[in-house]
Amino acid sequence: MLDTNTITAIADELVEAGRTRTPVPRLTQRYPEMTVEDSYRVQDLWRQRCEANGRTLAGRKIGLTSKAMQYATGITEPDYGIIFDDMVLENGATVEWDAYTHPRIEVELAFLLNKDIAGPNATLFDVLNATEYVVPALEILDSRIEMEGRTIVDTISDNAAMGAMVVGGNPVRPHDVDLRWVAAILYKNQVVEETGVAAGVLNHPGAGVYWLANKIAAHGDTLKAGELILAGSFTRPLWVHKGDTVFADYGKLGTITCRFE
Template sequence: MMDDATIEAIADELLEAGRSRVPIPRLTARYPEMTVEDSYAVQRLWRHRNEDAGRKLVGRKIGLTSRAMQQATGITEPDYGAIFDDMVLETGCSVAWDQYSHPRVEVELAFVLKKDLTGPGCTIFDVLNATDYVVPALEILDSRIEMADRTFVDTIADNAAMGAMVVGGNPVRPDAVDLRWISAILYKNQTVEETGVAAGVLDHPAAGVHWLANKIAAHRDGLKAGDIILAGSFTRPLWVSRGDTIHADYGPLGAITCRFD
């Protein structure tokens, strides 16, 4: 386990990288002994520093839950990060492209909870029972650490690469549709770039949510009523450039559009 001073120093580096938009050198190149637990310790301290600065925690993201994402990254275990209030954008928004480093977009579903969820022992049925509604969402991936050769350990410390999310479309109750068969078509500048089905996320988009509740229970943490949980991408990440327009068509669940300016 890394000592507290090193964890603090890394968290401070990441805070500064978020402000300056200059990614820091890869952590695993500088700290080859760094473990997954070390990374989550960095992330927790980074999160608390942000909360102390006035940002409000409104939910969590789950990453690397689909085969598409695992094959794109070479990583086979999910991870998670924090969502703050200023990360939640609405469809139709203009996104400041230079506010992010290496922005990419993913197609997801967001679960909004009406009850607390805590592990261990949380099941998919507990998740569905605790969910108020499910709504289409895009995740904007960011990177405060250099991209080249980064590992799972780097990504976790970097708040699981969470930049922002765009919410839109039609909210639905979790029993109103077959969540596994929700599908989406992702366009960039009127060209279809990716398609996907929500079952690509661990066979059911709610599966990542109960994984998360059980995972954070080890740190005496839980999910709260009102939390937004980004359940994981069912497409590969799509690189975006300044001026790109992104449109995600979820069929009966509506659509999300945003532009990177």
């Protein structure tokens, strides 16, 4: 386990990397003894630094919940990160490509909570009972740590690679649709690049939400009413470049799009 001074130095380094958009060398290369617990300590301190700078918590993201994403990253367990209100973009947004470190796009569902969910014994039924709406979302992945050779420890420290999210389409109540069978077609510049079904996320997209409630319970934390929970991608990440337009068709749940300039 890393000492407090080292954790503080890493968190401050990542805040600065986010400001300058310059990724830092891989943490596990410099601190091979670093653990998953250390990485969540870094993330928590990074969150405190951001909140002290005026950023406001909007929700959480869950990552690496599907086999598609685990195969793409070589990482076999879910992780989580923080969503601040300045990370939530409207459907049709024009996104500044240079604001990110070569962004990638993922296709997801987001859960808007109207009740708290507290672990450590939360279930899928608790999630469905606490969800006001489920809505399509695109996650924009970013990286404050160099990509090559990353492990779960690097990714968690990097706020689970959260950059931003675009929310759109048709919000639905969780009991009005079979969430396992929500599907999406992802286009880049009018070409189909990825397709996926939401059951790819732990067999039910709500499963990641109760996993998260149970995970953070160990730190005395709960998911709160009003939070937006990004439940995990059911496609592989799609690289995007300046000038690209991304469009996702969720069928009855509508469409969502953004353009990178």
